[in-house]
Structures are given as structure tokens and as C-alpha cells.
Amino acid sequence: MVYLTRKCEFSASHYYHNPEFSAEENQRIFGKCANLNGHGHNYTLEVTVKGDVDPKTGFVVDLKALKEILNREVLDALDHRHLNKEVPEFLQQIPTTENLAIAIWNRLQGKLHVAKLHRVRVYELPDLFVDFYGEA
């Protein structure tokens, strides 16, 4: 079993707001992320897949195919977008880094036919990242 990680970057804007909370609660819980004008990040995404090395190619997964899936399923939908307004998962859900990692996992799961998705890691900042392993 070999683990392979592909890294890519995207930039997006978002804000944190729960309509069930009062204005004061939103401010207290989400701090400066609650500003409804939004703000942006350069996100780094690391996708780790696992599988056996194909003896004919020496690959766990065809990197070109993996890159195309990442571009199509994730980057085209998220890069240079406003997450709250343009990404269907976040019309009803707060686009925290936690929820973003889960959403990216769900977008990729089932699209990888050779290797198995192992981990999605999303860096919101160099000092903050979230890992999702598909666990309930």
C-alpha cells in the first residue's frame, strides 16, 4: 500500500453567519469572520489517495487523471468564488474549513476509480489546517 498526495491551491471568499443566531451571537462566536461583506483566503488543498502500485505502470494512480478530477470537481467550483453565494453546499451551511474539507471529500469520493481516497487536508492559512478521513 502506497500513499500519494497531490497538492493544489485555490482562492475564495467567505463569511461565517448562522441566521438562527442573533447579531450579537454571530459576532461573539465568529468574531471578524462574521463580517457580512466577507473576506478571502488562499487555500491549499492536499488530497491523499492510497492503493497498490500497479506493476505494469509503477503508479498508484495516474497523476494526470487525478489532476483532471481535482480541476473538474473541486477547483472549477471553488477557485475565485464566493463560497457562501456560489457553491451549493454552502447556501445552507457555514463554509468553515471543517465543512470545506468534508465538501471536497464528498465531491471527490466516487470519482477516483483506481486509488482510494484517504485524506483531504485543507489549509486556510499556513498555521491552520483541517483533515478529513471520511469518518462518520
Place this chain on the structure above:
Amino acid sequence: MKVHLTRRYLFSASHRLHRDGLSESENQATYGKCNNPHGHGHNYALEVTVSGQVNPQTGMVCNLVDLDGAVHREVLDRFDHENLNARQEFVATVPTTENLSEVIFNILKQSFTAAHLEKVRLEETMMNSFEYAGGADLRV
């Protein structure tokens, strides 16, 4: 949905690796330049990983303000710009980064309860790092 969240912090401290029970030459042989008599310093990078279910109301595993507060109060205020050998945490042990990782994990396990503490990872330099998960196996 169980999610792991990692936050990175920086602090600077000095230490000297030396055991009173060893002779001068044994200390030198064991710890090399880390045994030089007046100590030396590092810029440590600490990564704290916590896990838990994502709260559907907030979208968060835990509030980062609470995690930052606990790490600043319990770890950074304690060790930043300090001599580790002079700290009471290292009265009986050598302040290697292995031991420091374990000390920090145990401090945070006690003081931060808003999410499950998975592990701490401590970089002593850009070339070496140490991870401690309270005795549990580390995850890829």
C-alpha cells in the same frame, strides 16, 4: 462527521541536554553540541491537532479562540523566551524535544477539553520534528 483540526504556534526557548547521573565525557558523547555548558536556543513550531464532530450550528470542531487561548495561556506563556532547564517541568527530566512534546501534550490534555486532543507535533528546527499522541498510534 469527525474532523481533525490543526493549529500551528511559534515559541522560542533555550535548553541544554545534560544528565547529572552521567560523567562529563558520557554527557558529551550522548548529547554532543547540545551538551555545551551554557545551552543554546531554538525557534520551536508547535502543531496542536484536535478532533471531534462538526457542530452543525457553528460549522466548527471547536472555537479557535478557545484553542488559541488555552495554548497561549498554558504553553506559550509558560515556555516562550524561557530556559527550559530552569522550569519545574524539567527538574527531573532532560528537556529534549521528545520530553517537551510529552509535557505539552499532557498540559493541553488537562487544560483544553472543548475537543479531543489527538496529538502534538513539535519542530525543533526545520530539519527535525517530534510527534506525541499520548501513547496512541500516530495516523498517516
